[in-house]
Amino acid sequence: MSDDLSTGYWDGARRGALVLQRCTACGHVRHYPTLLCPVCHSDGVEPLEACGRGTVHSWTVAHHAFDPAFADDLPYTLVTVDVEEGPRVLARLEPDTAGLQIGRPVTIGFAPGAGGVPVPLARPA
Amino acid sequence: MTGGTLHDRAAVVGVGETSYLRGSKDSALALQLQASLTAIRDAGLEPGDIDGIIPVGITGAPAEEYIANFGLTDLRFSAVVPHGGASGIGALQAAAAAVSAGIAKHVLVPAGRNVSSGDKAGVRIHQMPQFRLVTEFEKPAGAIAPAQLYAPMARRHMELYGTTSRQFGEIAVSTREHAALHGNAVMTKPITIDDHQSSRLIADPFRLLDCSLESDGGAAFVVSSPERARDLAQPVVSLAGIAMGHPDSPSSITQRPDLTKVGIAKAAPIAWGVAGLGPGDVDVAEIYDCFTYVVLCQLEDMGFCAKGEGGPFVEGGRLRLGGALPTNTHGGLLSQGHMLGMNHIVEAVRQLRGNAGRAQVDGAQVAIATGYGDMGDGGLAVLTRGAR
Numbered sequence: 001m002s003d004d005l006s007t008g009y010w011d012g013a014r015r016g017a018l019v020l021q022r023c024t025a026c027g028h029v030r031h032y033p034t035l036l037c038p039v040c041h042s043d044g045v046e047p048l049e050a051c052g053r054g055t056v057h058s059w060t061v062a063h064h065a066f067d068p069a070f071a072d073d074l075p076y077t078l079v080t081v082d083v084e085e086g087p088r089v090l091a092r093l094e095p096d097t098a099g100l101q102i103g104r105p106v107t108i109g110f111a112p113g114a115g116g117v118p119v120p121l122a123r124p125a
Numbered sequence: 126m127t128g129g130t131l132h133d134r135a136a137v138v139g140v141g142e143t144s145y146l147r148g149s150k151d152s153a154l155a156l157q158l159q160a161s162l163t164a165i166r167d168a169g170l171e172p173g174d175i176d177g178i179i180p181v182g183i184t185g186a187p188a189e190e191y192i193a194n195f196g197l198t199d200l201r202f203s204a205v206v207p208h209g210g211a212s213g214i215g216a217l218q219a220a221a222a223a224v225s226a227g228i229a230k231h232v233l234v235p236a237g238r239n240v241s242s243g244d245k246a247g248v249r250i251h252q253m254p255q256f257r258l259v260t261e262f263e264k265p266a267g268a269i270a271p272a273q274l275y276a277p278m279a280r281r282h283m284e285l286y287g288t289t290s291r292q293f294g295e296i297a298v299s300t301r302e303h304a305a306l307h308g309n310a311v312m313t314k315p316i317t318i319d320d321h322q323s324s325r326l327i328a329d330p331f332r333l334l335d336c337s338l339e340s341d342g343g344a345a346f347v348v349s350s351p352e353r354a355r356d357l358a359q360p361v362v363s364l365a366g367i368a369m370g371h372p373d374s375p376s377s378i379t380q381r382p383d384l385t386k387v388g389i390a391k392a393a394p395i396a397w398g399v400a401g402l403g404p405g406d407v408d409v410a411e412i413y414d415c416f417t418y419v420v421l422c423q424l425e426d427m428g429f430c431a432k433g434e435g436g437p438f439v440e441g442g443r444l445r446l447g448g449a450l451p452t453n454t455h456g457g458l459l460s461q462g463h464m465l466g467m468n469h470i471v472e473a474v475r476q477l478r479g480n481a482g483r484a485q486v487d488g489a490q491v492a493i494a495t496g497y498g499d500m501g502d503g504g505l506a507v508l509t510r511g512a513r
Contacts, residue, residue: 009262057281
C-alpha cells in the first residue's frame with residue numbers, strides 16, 4: 001500500500017497523527033505525497049505533523065456500498081476537511097450528524113478502517 | 126483567436142452505434158467492430174479506406190485488432206487518449222489534427238463495452254494508474270466509486286448557491302423524455318420529478334436517478350478532411366472548434382482549489398474562440414451526463430450561465446425539446462446508455478444532418494458535444510452543418 005513517498009503518512013497514521021509533506025526549499029505544505037514541490041519544483045521534503053484542526057469543505061453520505069467491504073458501515077459520512085496547514089483530507093465523520101454543513105469545525109484523528117488500515121476520522125470540534 | 130488551426134479543418138463523415146442494452150451476449154470487441162462497420166459504411170467508405178484509428182476507453186481494443194479484423198495494410202496514424210469519458214472529444218481533436226496535417230485520410234474512433242457482465246466503475250477506476258493516490262488514500266475511507274467522489278462537488282454547489290435536488294431532477298426527467306422519443310435506449314419509461322425525489326439515495330445528494338447507467342453497446346465515428354467529406358455519402362458536419370482542459374489537481378477531486386470548477390472551464394473559451402461561435406448560437410447540446418449535476422456544472426463552465434446559476438437555468442423546460450437549449454436529445458448516459466460520451470457525438474452529428482427522428486431539433490445548424498472524465502478532464506466540440 002505505501003511506498004517511500006507515503007511512508008511518513010502511514011507511519012503517522014498508525015500512531016493517530018496526520019503527517020503531511022513540507023517543502024524544505026519554499027515551505028509549501030502538500031498532500032497527497034508527490035516527488036516534487038508543485039510550487040518551486042524542489043525535491044527537498046520533510047514530514048510535517050498537522051495540528052489536527054480543520055473545517056468541513058464538503059461532504060457526502062454513502063448509502064450504497066460499491067465494495068462489499070463497506071456494506072456493514074452503511075450509511076457512512078465522508079467529509080473533505082480543510083486542515084489548518086492548507087491541504088485537504090478526506091475523512092470519515094463520526095458521529096453522523098444531521099446538522100452537517102460546510103465550514104463546520106472538526107478535529108482529525110485516525111481509527112482502524114476495513115482491513116485494519118488507519119483511516120482519518122473527523123469529529124465535531 | 127487562440128489555437129485556431131482546427132477551425133473547419135476536419136469533418137465527422139460517418140457515425141454508427143449498436144443497440145444499447147444490458148446483458149449483451151457480444152464481447153466489447155464485437156460491439157466495437159459492429160459500431161465501426163456501421164460508421165464506416167455510413168460515410169460511404171469501406172474498412173480498407175481507414176488509415177487512422179484512435180480506440181476509446183479502457184475496454185477499447187488496440188488498433189491491432191482492427192488491422193487484423195479489417196485486413197488493413199496501411200495504417201498511418203494511431204493514438205491513445207486516456208481521458209475517461211472525455212476521451213471521445215479528445216479523440217475527435219486528435220483525429221482532426223491528423224487529417225488536418227495530412228497524416229491520415231480517414232480516422233476511425235471506436236468505442237464499445239460490455240460492462241454489465243464485467244467490472245463495475247468502483248472496481249475499474251482503481252485499476253487505472255492515474256488514480257493511484259485516490260486508491261491509496263481515499264478508498265480505505267470508503268470513497269470508492271465516482272458517485273461518492275463527485276457527490277461532494279454537488280453538495281458544495283448546493284450549499285454555496287442554493288442549488289436543489291429538484292433542479293438535478295429536471296435534468297433527469299428531460300433526458301428520459303428524450304430517450305423515449307429516440308427509442309434506442311436502455312431506459313424509456315417516463316419519469317417525473319417526484320419519481321426522482323423518491324428514488325433511493327446512492328451518495329447524498331445523488332439519488333439513483335441522478336446516476337448514469339452501466340450498459341453495453343458500441344459507438345463509433347469517422348473523421349476526414351472537409352475536402353474529402355464533400356465527396357462522401359452524408360451532408361458535411363464540420364468541426365468548427367474544439368479544445369480539451371484538465372482541472373487543477375487532475376485526479377484527486379479533494380485536492381482541487383475549487384470543487385465546483387472542472388476542466389471544461391479552461392477548454393470552453395478556446396473552443397468557442399476557434400469556432401467563432403458562443404453559447405447563444407447553439408441549437409442543440411449533447412452534454413456529458415455521468416451524473417445530473419455534471420450537466421449543470423458544465424453549463425456554467427461553458428458560459429451558458431454564470432457560476433452558481435445552473436440550477437435556475439435548467440428549470441422551466443429550457444433543456445427539453447422545444448425549449449431554448451434542447452439538451453441530450455438521445456437520452457444521454459442517464460437514460461440511453463453509458464458509451465463514454467461517444468453517443469453524444471453520434472447524436473450531435475445526426476441532429477446536424479437532420480435525421481434524429483422524433484428527437485430532431487428543427488433546423489439545427491450548430492451543435493455541441495462535451496466530454497467529461499477521469500474526475501474532471503473536459504472537452505468541448507462545436508459542430509456545424511457545413512462550414513460557416
